[in-house]
Amino acid sequence: MALLRSRIASWSLVNRILHPPSPVSYRNLSTVAADFNNPTVIENMKRELLNLDVNSQIGSCMPIASMRIGTIIHNIEVNPGQGGKLVRAAGTSAKILKDPTKSRQCLIRLPSGVEKLIDSQCRATVGTVSNPSHGAKKLRNAGHSRWLGRRPVVRGVAMNPVDHPHGGGEGKSKSSGSYGKTSRTPWGKPCKCGYKTAASKRRKK
Numbered sequence: 001m002a003l004l005r006s007r008i009a010s011w012s013l014v015n016r017i018l019h020p021p022s023p024v025s026y027r028n029l030s031t032v033a034a035d036f037n038n039p040t041v042i043e044n045m046k047r048e049l050l051n052l053d054v055n056s057q058i059g060s061c062m063p064i065a066s067m068r069i070g071t072i073i074h075n076i077e078v079n080p081g082q083g084g085k086l087v088r089a090a091g092t093s094a095k096i097l098k099d100p101t102k103s104r105q106c107l108i109r110l111p112s113g114v115e116k117l118i119d120s121q122c123r124a125t126v127g128t129v130s131n132p133s134h135g136a137k138k139l140r141n142a143g144h145s146r147w148l149g150r151r152p153v154v155r156g157v158a159m160n161p162v163d164h165p166h167g168g169g170e171g172k173s174k175s176s177g178s179y180g181k182t183s184r185t186p187w188g189k190p191c192k193c194g195y196k197t198a199a200s201k202r203r204k205k
Contacts, residue, residue, distance in 0.1 A: 058127035064106045065120035069099045074129050076108065077122035084125070087111060091132030094124075156186065 063080075067073065072093045075084035087094045087110060097115065098107035105117040139145050142152075156166030157173070165184035185191045 060126045061123055062126075063121050063123055064096065064100045064108075064118065067096060067100060067124070067126070069096055071096045071126060072128060073108075073124040073126055076118060076124040078118065080119055080121040080123075082122075084123075086116075088129065090129055090134035093128040156184075 061075075064073075064076075072095055074087040074093050076086040076094060077083060078085045089111075092111045094111065095109045096106060097109055100106035100120045104120055106120045107115055108118055109115050139148075156164035157169075159167035161168035164186050165188055183191050189195070
């Protein structure tokens with residue numbers, strides 16, 4: 001992922017200039033240096049640079065500092081050079097709320113509605129993730145879920161005490177065993193607040 005994000009979009013621009021969608025094409029890669037001396041190629045390059053805005057092209061990957069305010073982005077890094085971590089689910093996108101060129105950190109609104117400050121040197125991709133109808137897809141039957149690799153989930157209170165800390169007891173009770181009424185994982189660890197690690201506060205007399 002980091003290797004793909006390290007590539008620069010300028011190579012695609014050079015390919016569009018050297019191989020324009022016209023009858024004249026420069027297919028010999030050994031004469032690239034000679035093509036740049038051709039006035040026609042230089043004119044094509046100027047025309048492309050004037051009409052092409054890389055910052056607004058969908059699919060362009062660049063630092064957030066190079067984007068404009070209000071740009072729709074996805075696949076955002078949390079730390080520079082780490083690779084995309086945020087907004088990667090199908091059909092999701094984020095929006096730049098603060099001008100990234102004026103400060104070191106940029107304000108971005110995530111799909112959940114949370115506004116998060118991210119380093120402006122982090123990279124992101126312009127546009128929205130494809131397949132927006134993925135969340136609206138309904139499974140036909142239980143077998144369809146198994147085809148996707150999802151195994152059935154059994155509640156702990158429906159198990160025996162040997163299988164889960166919530167198992168056993170009369171009726172729907174989690175108070176079986178020596179664990180009390182605290183919710184536990186199948187391995188016996190507290191699953192709501194975890195173990196208490198803070199030092200106990202001594203009362204001042």
